[in-house]
Amino acid sequence: MKFQENTETHLFNTSFGKILGLKENRIIKAKNIRYAYSERFQKPIALSPTDSEIAFPEKTPVCPQNISPLLEKMIGKTNLDDFEVDESPQFISVFRPEKIHKDEKLSVVVWIHGGSYEIGCGDLPTADPTDWVKEQNLIVVTVSYRVGIFGFLGGTADRPANLGLFDIIEALRWIKTNISDFGGDAENITLFGQSSGGDAIAHLMISDGVEDLFKRVIIHSAPLGLRLNRSKMSEEFLKNTEHFNKETDTFEIVETYKKNPPSFLKYGLKAAMPFGTQYDFPPLCNENEVEEKWRENARNIDVLIGLNDEETSFYLRASESLNKYLPKKIINKAIRTTTEIIYGKPAKDFAENYARSGGNVYLFRIHPRLFDNHFMGAHAIDLPFIFGNESAWQTAGILKNIPWTYIDENGKKLRKLWAEFAQSGSISDDSERPEILVLRKI
Template sequence: MTTQQHKGIHTFQSSFGTISALKGNGVIKAKSIRYAWSERFKKPVPLEYLETHKIPDKTPVCPQHVSPLLDRLIQKTDVEQFEPEESTQFLTITRPEHFNDDEKLPVIVWIHGGSYEIGCGDLPTSDPSVWVREQNIIVVSISYRLGLFGFLGGDEKRPANLGLYDMTTALMWIKKYISDFGGDHENITVFGQSSGGDAIAHLMISEGAENLFRRAIIHSAPLGFRINRQKMSSEFLRKTNFLKDEPDALKMAESYSDFLPSFRKYGLKTSMPFCTQYGYPPLCREEESLKKWKEIASKYDVLIGSNKDETAFYVKTAETGIYTFLPHKILNKIVRKTTESIYEKPAKIFAENLAAGGGNVYQFSIQSTLKNNYIGASHCLDLPLIFENKEAWQSAELLKDVPWEYIQENGKKLRALWAEFARTGAISEDSEKPEILILKKV
């Protein structure tokens, strides 16, 4: 690798091609590099060489709905910053601006959440610059196909799990080329939150993903939603069949919500209508999954956990529906029960199953220690802790009663611990821990 610098632009001469990147604030960021191409409902085709990569004006995203709930929870979406792109195989590399050329840095691959339906890898609210600068690591953020394009299928014309294939192809690219950017291709950790964490659990048992990463950090994975989905997915697939040949991808993304499965018939899991699907490549049958995880347990170091009040934002700040009429005491019970069933108990089963298979597993819980924080440690509270970016998070209703200094103080310690895990696969008893964290070796 050779590097040229000029007025905030960094140029990598890599074996993949000439890559232009932005330089500033102590990091170098190579944005939206295409790692593969795909046709609709086809597997991704890896890109072997890209003669020249230029810095894009807009961030490419898979066609999707803008979520009013997420606009409230995190940040209002500025659609002008994004470019809809049905073949959404892009990654962004963020590395420190200064380090020894001979040094190979640990690599963390960020897999974003969003219920397999919304989001992308390269958002201001998941900007890893502070983490990269502090801990001298490389973070690669990946985008993949979502919703109808990536996570609903079940026949020859519309295969299941295409988004998982995208992730695997991205990891292959990273394994092959990241050393050209200063990364250690033998020390790759995948890190995902919400559906991104669920995806990582399934990448661990996906055909073709073997030996592509050593460690996994799994935040707030809704593993309680992974089972007994077949009937719901089949109904959803059937009802959206008329959309498969719609030439306008944005119209396709806007139209499916009228055909979402009913809440009463399939229960809480309808709040996440898209998901990985068992019984279709690259996954095993559902009844084989725990056994598969146990068999591969010794191959991965795993750090898994959730927030104490995962469902609180959805329950306690609802603007319509039954939750708006219920007393706080009842709402607290609903938050506790749903957090346990969707996140905590399934994560405990997952972690103990891996440990029984000889795995190196840590389990954590993030809790709020603030007295006047009405929603506590709700879903996504972990994100500003890891991705410290005050400008991006300042309007988030999630942080309404949370002083930014509290996020900074706890976040810095948490980032150090997670980087320690990414480097070594372990977290020392002597390492300083934030007051919000409960951590144990399983």
């Protein structure tokens, strides 16, 4: 990669190889380190250590995907010139404070991005963890993995299911093995994910092959209400795309798989998220065993789980057709109902069942208290509070009429609380709460 003049670099001598990092804004970024490689519709193969120097590429690798106009309206435009399409997008990035004490081992937070299992990557400006790393003196690792038809639709010998989940597991193995070379504590790793990233983490908790890879989880806005009874929908969607093979052009796959999506009339709300983890296929158990698996693991993994107050508000209030034909009162009721069905009740049930099984679990709800904001507690509104980075959120529709000072003040307090949980598995009653947060230990 070409660096600007006077750019400072740092070379990490790791057991994986010599990895080049960039010093910037009091942190060191070692970006886009390949942890595995994969062929189309095949499981990932972990990369072996190398004697060569590893430098991050000029552009960020990203799994082939369709840009979502709704997502861009929610969180802002994506500069496509910064990304390069790669069907094997198994990369991680490590963000570390520039200065740490000798022999210090920092808590590690691993970010698993969301995007309905269909879009996104680990390195987006809206999830740049620089502020968090600087303020709380921890390490954040971001993970990219296969999404959509390349990572989360399968069920045959030629097209295995859950490939994106296998990618993440390989990333976690890499982190467990190598993070101490960056100053991280390999025995204190917390997974943090939002939306489908949170859903993936809930399923990683019960996946084969993850023993001792992480100690805690932070789950934001996981659509756990959509996880059951998906097998027929997945089978139908797979059949509709069975003509895609190893020789099919990538662009053709991305452009045409949506021609036969699952039907809302047939599958209801689940059709809104056609891709996802699939039970009855490795590394997951059968669907009827999931609850028991979570209960069995309750004493092993600390959990912080929750949601935003009006998760579906952007989807419904931003719809011109709905607002044209339905009164505001009906739309508001639909927002409350769908938020509870998809996110609220499943999170509460998960937390209470986990606690009854002896688990250490906290339940939270985030709600900005500004009533001139049209979307208040919408899906993804938690992200600017967690990650900061004002410039990345300038055009975000969900932040309309919310002053950045409000986000910054609440965000610093929220980041401190979440870091406290990542470091110890607990949050003190005396720790200051931001006004956007309702939090309780179950």
